[in-house]
Amino acid sequence: MNTDYCFNLAMRKSSRLITQFYEDRLKAVDLKVGQFSILRAVFFKKETTNKALQDILVLDQTTLTRNLKPLFRDGYLQTSVDDNDSRLKNISLTEAGKALYEQALPIWQQAQQEIVEKLGEPQAGQVHELADKFVKVLK
Amino acid sequence: MNTDYCFNLAMRKSSRLITQFYEDRLKAVDLKVGQFSILRAVFFKKETTNKALQDILVLDQTTLTRNLKPLFRDGYLQTSVDDNDSRLKNISLTEAGKALYEQALPIWQQAQQEIVEKLGEPQAGQVHELADKFVKVLK
């Protein structure tokens, strides 16, 4: 183990590279990767909150708030104040949001497949184990 | 292998977490992680260029140009136009830059050690292998 090799730079470099890879493919549906992640998370949750999304995406509350903005602005997400707790804003996909997600899905799946092929094993399998470990020890 | 687990989100989550970890420690010397990476790279190269740093840091030219700005502004880096090619700006550490890097180094080393302990093996060792692989197949 060479401790001259910065763990942080290693992860940031990798993150930048894979982000560019997905970004490039998602251009076809005019989505940024962060926006796709949000749409995907909201799609699975049906209805969720800023708070819940923070956990899933490991994003700061203030960052998430801002990342949501373009999606509201472009009509892909909608909010309604929670019936029981008016502090909560429930977030869900609009019809346009669902349509966009369905459109982006095969592009994302193709990107996933290409990453598996490019990384090969054992690296491809290690990505998720490593991410889980990072979340476990640093979050 | 669960391909429902987005590789990109996995890497971005991890990158955000480890960045916050290093960021927190480097606050003691008022440096952002990206700035530390630049200082460290310039320290090893003695004299370098925007172009060379792009390769080391895996950063877009325009991003790097901007990330350099605060370091010039605060007097940690200096430039001189290359003798042979006036398009090139040679970048080097000022005395203040060297002093700051020396001050940051033990903090960074401590952070590195803590990451090794937190991640444990085999994960800690995999970080760099994985980063090398990402650079190899995506750059």
Add this chain to the structure above:
DNA sequence: ATATAATACATGCATATACATATGTAAAGA
């Protein structure tokens, strides 16, 4: 020798990131 292509770096724009802090709402305690 001059036009063209390639290279190095900078700027406009939009989003990404998070800390400090502010605002508004709900829950808990006196």
Add this chain to the structure above:
DNA sequence: TCTTTACATATGTATATGCATGTATTATAT
């Protein structure tokens, strides 16, 4: 009740990120 505490979200500020594009300089081709 009403005051304090906790919680959910938003805003101010600064840096991070990269695409499209612009400017200046060097190298190449005819």
